[in-house]
Amino acid sequence: MDIETLRTELSACRQRIEALREEIAKSIVGQREIVDGVITCMLAGGHTLLEGVPGLGKTRLVRALASTLSLSFSRIQFTPDLMPADILGTTVIDDKVGGGKSFEFRNGPIFANIVLADEVNRATPKTQSALLEAMQEHRVTVGTRTHVLGEPFLVLATQNPLEMEGTYPLPEAQLDRFFFKLRVPFPGHDDLHRILDLTTGADEVLLEAILDREKICAMQQLVRQVAVSRAVQDYVIRLLTATHADGPNAPDICKRFVRYGSSPRGAQAMLLAAKIRAFLDGRFSVAFDDVRASAHPALRHRVLLNFEGEAEGIQTDQVITAVLEGIADDAPRADSRSEGS
Amino acid sequence: MPVVNSPDVPLESATYLRPCHGDRTRMSMAGAPVEILDRVRSAERRLRTVRAIRVGAWALCAAWSFAIALVALRKFHGIGERGVRQGLAGLAAAVVAATLVAYVWPVARFAGARVLDRFHGFHDRLASALEFSEMSSATRTLFMVAAIDDAISLARTAQPPRAVPLRVPRAFGLALLLAGCCLWLSRLEIRERVSSTVEPHMIDPFELAPDDIDEVREFLERAKSNGAGEEVKTAAVEIERLVDDIAAHRIDRTETFRRIEGLDRKLSEGRDVDPQVVARILERIGHELEKAELSRRAGEALAKSRLDEAADELRRLSAHLRRPSDRPSSASIERLRGALEKAAAQVAQRRQELDEQRRRVADDLLKRRASAADAGEEGEHSLVDRQQRELERLDRDIAAESEAERSLEQLDRELEQAAADLAKDLGISADEIGRSAEDVHRVAGEQMTRREKEELRDKLRELRDLARQQPNGADGQRRLVQVRQFGRSARGESGGPSGSDGVGGSEGSAQDRAMGEADGAPGAAGESPQRNAQGGAEGAATGGETWILGPNGEKVLMLSKGPQGQGQSPPGAEGESGQAMGGRTWGNGHDPNIRGKATQLKATTVDTDVSGADTGQGGSRRQVIHGAAQRGFVSRAYKNVFREYETVAEVSLAKEEIPGGYRFFVKRYFQLIRPRDGQ
16 A cells, blocks of 8 residues: 555545444434544444533433444343343353254343443443453353354443432443543533434434444544654553552642552553544544544543542642643643743 | 757857955855946945954954943042053954954855845856856856856846945944943043041040149149240140140040150250259359358359349459449459369369269279179179169269260350459449359349240159050040049048048048058059068958059059058158168167068068058058048148148158159159149
């Protein structure tokens, strides 16, 4: 492949992604950042945790995405009595046609390309833990048998931040396995008009599949090749270490309110997301801005506050903002005092 | 899609890549695209320039601040001009150095690329491309190559001047403000306030009693009005100025002594010739001239030291010799010639006599010294000492004679020439005698001036003695009060509180303290046994004694008197009586060594306290004078009474009956009781 081919390919990918956005936009009004975040997670092969109050279209967004992608989709409504087997699947005795019985494994809803884990925090930790292996390794082990999940495998979980009664907060290991945590904002005035128009009318929105499995996988491979300079990568690392209270460049808010900083998965998520952003922007290399743009969704669920932070009502986004403000990207400013000397 | 690890485009063969040498930044840009590199370097230069300007501006602010401090220090005399100049030069050098260092100091890696990326929104494509270009082609991915290619296309649109504008930093405004302040301060004239707290020159003024000041002024008036010469008048004016300063309390004690010393030195100039010696020589010349009939009158006048008259007689003789009609006889002329010759030889003859006498005494002294050394007797030693003193006196006389001889040398020559010419031509001789008359007149004038100068010197000496006797501070004030009281009492102004003519009571006490100041002598009397006895009696009465600086710098013990004040006159009286011991009357003194030697006291002597009997009908002479002084002289003009007593005192002083150490007190006493105007 030469440069021109690469350019052509890149351009085609961007067109497809743009088409995907437009298609999703038919069902989801506004929420451009959330849609981009979900697409980013899809291209990165990562999982998404959508957090928002009920009625903001989280489930609808996932359904729209699944509709625009020619991928298998399953929805799991997490409830306290949900068992792991309900997710992973179970072995049942099957009567054979020719007679006889045999144990046969019935796939659970996890066996899909896109899995919607609705209100994931309502299930017990035991059930939530059933997702760990599938999310990290894209496979499920039941008994002595391991079942490989099909690629791409994307888990899109939702949770309600308000109803805490009867919920089980996701364990840190579980949270860490989500590529992004996206906070779904309340739509604006105009968006509400459009939402009402869209959902209260007689017309039903039918979404077309834009991307298939092969294209998605190809794009997942391609975005990982976006070039990253050492300076940008160094910046990612410095951001990551700054989220730790004992980090060398940690801001005061980190030192006061952070119990655990982000794991290295946070850096991976930031950098990969930055690559995707650059890719979608038509660039061949990652910029500092790309890293900065991906810092919040990639780190906000990986930074754990201490008791004081929780008591003070500190949001992890505040911590990440402070980290971004405290860590310079080494780019000199002609009219600034710190010109990177 | 496979991962692309090796680009299809060989970067080494690309035309936009070239080695980069001499890059001043730390980044290694070997193989960096020229299009990117040019822009990046330009941006970096501008970055360094901006930094240099900014650092220079702040350095300028700091320099101006220091300059203000320096100028302020200079204005307030903290440092000198040279220090300021050096400081300003150092500051200027520091500003230049800081600016240069700021420019030369390397910027961060890819700083130029990043600033271009930021300004143009290149999303770090230039910086990333530069970094990718540093990598080897083996490790360079297709995306990297594409990124470099992308950056090259973007670099063409990059504008370093816009990305890094050269703006005047705000610090320049501050620097200008500080510069204005510094210039204003440098032009500001700091007027030094002349310290208004300059302390006036405080002196401890020397004070004299008004009586003393009046007395000196009167004397000076007399000295000026007696037809004195200019030199004497000038000296009198200067002394008068000194007295005025003392009266106005303008000078202190040290200054007083200094000026007295200066005046005394001025008056002493040219007074090497002893006037008494000159008078003696002139007297002998006169005796010789008396022997000739023609020059008898002139000789008599010279012998009696009437020099003006002698000069007139000599002029008359000269005129007589010139008159041919009244020509003297040959015998008279011959006698005159002989007299003139002998007169001319008088000076040298007297000198020869003195030399001969000195030689005799010196020989005798040598012999006595030799014998005294052999014998070792005390008597011989005293004789040797006496002869030594005699020898010294002769030396002084010879010296004085020599000076006088020089003074009269002209007269001597004229007389000798006149004698020589008299034999040849009377006219010439008359001229010589006429010139001799002028010489005598000149000597007379000199004698007059000398006498007046001596009087002035005596007065100065008295003034100095007064200054020595007058202590400083509170003691001096007390002394002045006492002197004033005594002066008033002496003039009969106060009459004393009791009005009695006695010598007791508080009046007597006050007066006698003053007397003690005036006399001071009895204290010194303790040196002799007799005076010791009196001193003991007085000591019982007063119990006070003080060492003071007497005349001629001698240390004198002054005893203050008790109520009876008996210690005042006895020393003088004793001295007077002592003189009379060998006279026509029997005297009332005694052996001064009545107790014998200090180591061999006479065992037969008995201490006796002798005191005058106060009968109320008049006591001793001293008491009479004292009482009269207190009461005032009402029956006769005080001036006459004073003159009578003063004459007696002066005669005693002239006869040296009064010891030197006491003369001052006698004079002082009469000064204090002298009559004033209207008395």
